Amino acid sequence: MADPQTLSFADALEGDRADRAAFASALVQSLKDTGFVILIDHGIDLTRLNDVYETVAAFFAQAEDDKARFIVGRDGQRGYTPFGRESAKDTAIPDLKEFWHVGREAVAPNVWPDHPPAFRSEISWLYEALDATGHGLLAALEEGLGVGAGDLTRLAEGGNSVLRLLHYPPVTATAPPGSLRAAAHEDINLITLLVAASAEGLELLSRDGEWRAIDAPPDALIVDSGDMLARLTNGFLPATTHRVVRPRTVNRSRYSLPYFLHPRPDALLACLDGFRDGSEAPPILAADFLAQRLAAIGLT
Numbered sequence: 001m002a003d004p005q006t007l008s009f010a011d012a013l014e015g016d017r018a019d020r021a022a023f024a025s026a027l028v029q030s031l032k033d034t035g036f037v038i039l040i041d042h043g044i045d046l047t048r049l050n051d052v053y054e055t056v057a058a059f060f061a062q063a064e065d066d067k068a069r070f071i072v073g074r075d076g077q078r079g080y081t082p083f084g085r086e087s088a089k090d091t092a093i094p095d096l097k098e099f100w101h102v103g104r105e106a107v108a109p110n111v112w113p114d115h116p117p118a119f120r121s122e123i124s125w126l127y128e129a130l131d132a133t134g135h136g137l138l139a140a141l142e143e144g145l146g147v148g149a150g151d152l153t154r155l156a157e158g159g160n161s162v163l164r165l166l167h168y169p170p171v172t173a174t175a176p177p178g179s180l181r182a183a184a185h186e187d188i189n190l191i192t193l194l195v196a197a198s199a200e201g202l203e204l205l206s207r208d209g210e211w212r213a214i215d216a217p218p219d220a221l222i223v224d225s226g227d228m229l230a231r232l233t234n235g236f237l238p239a240t241t242h243r244v245v246r247p248r249t250v251n252r253s254r255y256s257l258p259y260f261l262h263p264r265p266d267a268l269l270a271c272l273d274g275f276r277d278g279s280e281a282p283p284i285l286a287a288d289f290l291a292q293r294l295a296a297i298g299l300t
């Protein structure tokens with residue numbers, strides 16, 4: 001089984017034409033072979049990121065009643081989603097997690113807690129930083145896949161991307177048997193950018209069917225491919241199956257910050273040129289695809 005590649009984002013941002021081409025082809029190759037890439041030199045300030053983690057921990061440490069004021073609607077795309085609500089597609093047991101979603105204001109307005117005071121500014125900063133990084137990765141994917149410039153970035157311009165702030169509390173004796181922090185699943189979106197989590201537990205299913213623990217350096221981003229990218233490439237880049245297992249050593253809270261890069265709701269997801277062979281799924285509106293999948297994970 002091939003190893004995931006560690007790629008320097010500086011090659012894509014500041015490199016010459018050859019560096020950019022090498023980055024683009026390694027990105028596609030690693031996603032194809034292993035389902036993910038470890039991205040270093042991404043330029044997101046680690047001190048600020050550390051502040052974000054502290055702020056996120058302080059938010060979740062509040063009483064349940066205080067957090068529950070920010071439950072926005074059934075589909076959980078903004079604000080707070082309590083512990084035990086979401087379960088992976090085709091899994092009956094809910095995951096052992098609570099989370100908060102921030103998205104693009106123009107797609108649906110955000111809600112913001114008043115405590116901690118820095119929450120809004122810090123989380124908005126991270127959203128913008130990951131949005132810009134994600135845009136650069138989509139441009140590299142276009143090059144690596146050999147599709148037209150803009151074929152992916154245009155879909156995502158002003159897109160419905162969501163930053164998820166996740167808290168997995170210490171696992172208690174009352175956790176349902178068989179439950180995990182996050183059961184095996186694929187992400188719904190185009191690509192996911194994961195800031196290194198506060199603790200171990202993330203595992204990816206390799207293409208040869210083995211669960212593999214991911215230990216990326218704390219200053220790296222993990223990038224993996226989602227269902228929408230699989231659909232656009234007719235399975236050439238399959239969605240990466242992953243899960244978060246229970247703590248094996250110290251039973252403490254785990255925090256993580258995945259950014260789900262989504263198309264605009266009105267973007268048509270149609271198989272890209274060069275990937276059609278008659279077996280491709282029919283075009284579908286991104287909003288319709290998302291609605292189907294949210295229903296499958298218990299959020300609508």
Ligand SMILES: O=C(O)CCC(=O)C(=O)O
Nearest residue numbers: 166182197202244256258
């Ligand atoms: O917490 C993690 O490391 C991964 C979370 C995840 O896969 C998800 O929320 O979709």
Ligand SMILES: [Fe+2]
Nearest residue numbers: 185186187242
């Ligand atoms: Fe995920």
